[in-house]
Amino acid sequence: xxxxxxxxxxxxxxxxxxxxxxxxxxxxxxxxxxxxxxxxxxxxxxxxxxxxxxxxxxxxxxxxxxxxxxxxxxxxxxxxxxxxxxxxxxxxxxxxxxxxxxxxxxxxxxxxxxxxxxxxxxxxxxxxxxxxxxxxxxxxxxxxxxx
Amino acid sequence: xxxxxxxxxxxxxxxxxxxxxxxxxxxxxxxxxxxxxxxxxxxxxxxxxxxxxxxxxxxxxxxxxxxxxxxxxxxxxxxxxxxxxxxxxxxxxxxxxxxxxxxxxxxxxxxxxxxxxxxxxxxxxxxxxxxxxxxxxxxxxxxxxxx
Numbered sequence: 550x551x552x553x554x555x556x557x558x559x560x561x562x563x564x565x566x567x568x569x570x571x572x573x574x575x576x577x578x579x580x581x582x583x584x585x586x587x588x589x590x591x592x593x594x595x596x597x598x599x600x601x602x603x604x605x606x607x608x609x610x611x612x613x614x615x616x617x618x619x620x621x622x623x624x625x626x627x628x629x630x631x632x633x634x635x636x637x638x639x640x641x642x643x644x645x646x647x648x649x650x651x652x653x654x655x656x657x658x659x660x661x662x663x664x665x666x667x668x669x670x671x672x673x674x675x676x677x678x679x680x681x682x683x684x685x686x687x688x689x690x691x692x693x694x695x696x
Numbered sequence: 697x698x699x700x701x702x703x704x705x706x707x708x709x710x711x712x713x714x715x716x717x718x719x720x721x722x723x724x725x726x727x728x729x730x731x732x733x734x735x736x737x738x739x740x741x742x743x744x745x746x747x748x749x750x751x752x753x754x755x756x757x758x759x760x761x762x763x764x765x766x767x768x769x770x771x772x773x774x775x776x777x778x779x780x781x782x783x784x785x786x787x788x789x790x791x792x793x794x795x796x797x798x799x800x801x802x803x804x805x806x807x808x809x810x811x812x813x814x815x816x817x818x819x820x821x822x823x824x825x826x827x828x829x830x831x832x833x834x835x836x837x838x839x840x841x842x843x
Contacts, residue, residue, distance in 0.1 A: 597768065
């Protein structure tokens with residue numbers, strides 16, 4: 550199993566406040582940017598056997614509600630502070646050292662709190678796996694998490 | 697896929713010098729201790745889909761030469777400084793942020809340098825996967841790495 554991406558890293562212009570996460574920042578997340586509110590960065594870490602990516606979210610950046618079909622996903626939090634929320638459940642605050650197992654078919658989102666946040670994301674290998682993207686987490690929903 | 701271990705953490709008596717690695721120390725690595733020189737600690741991080749373990753090595757601790765059959769393994773280094781070596785090749789120094797992909801059927805070992813070292817280890821899921829343990833890395837072989 551081999552994912553279709555390049556390991557060549559490019560220099561990215563980022564704000565002076567951008568962090569240096571443990572496993573690197575990578576590039577602006579162009580391909581999936583349309584499924585995020587705010588700016589995220591993506592660094593592929595491994596393509597053989599298990600696809601592993603380092604994902605960094607600027608403050609308040611988060612992805613849309615989405616569902617993994619086929620295989621789930623595992624998050625390993627390394628830097629900053631973030632959120633993970635499953636549909637119909639309260640959001641969970643995430644800190645470095647936290648691990649999240651996301652089962653297939655569970656609608657959820659993840660992203661930063663009001664600071665930078667980085668997690669490693671691991672795809673559980675599965676046949677015909679796919680991600681189904683849903684609606685954004687609105688500012689109203691998101692801002693409630695801080696109250 | 698679900699590995700057969702408990703997530704219950706027990707209190708372990710460890711030296712005052714034991715570190716607090718990013719994803720936790722866990723327990724003394726009793727089950728696999730016979731395949732290690734020195735003391736290692738094991739903390740299971742995830743059992744669903746992909747088996748993920750946090751492995752911490754005291755200074756100079758290393759595992760025996762071994763071979764993964766079926767699926768390989770991925771190491772994500774988080775704390776300290778260590779080594780990874782494949783049979784017949786020079787050892788590679790490992791630091792936090794380093795990633796190692798270990799292909800199936802490659803004889804290798806990993807462990808600490810002369811300081812504590814922690815990596816996350818991820819098993820690439822595969823049918824009939826197994827680890828074949830070989831001879832220890834002798835003190836003579838190991839000490840050469842520091843010269």
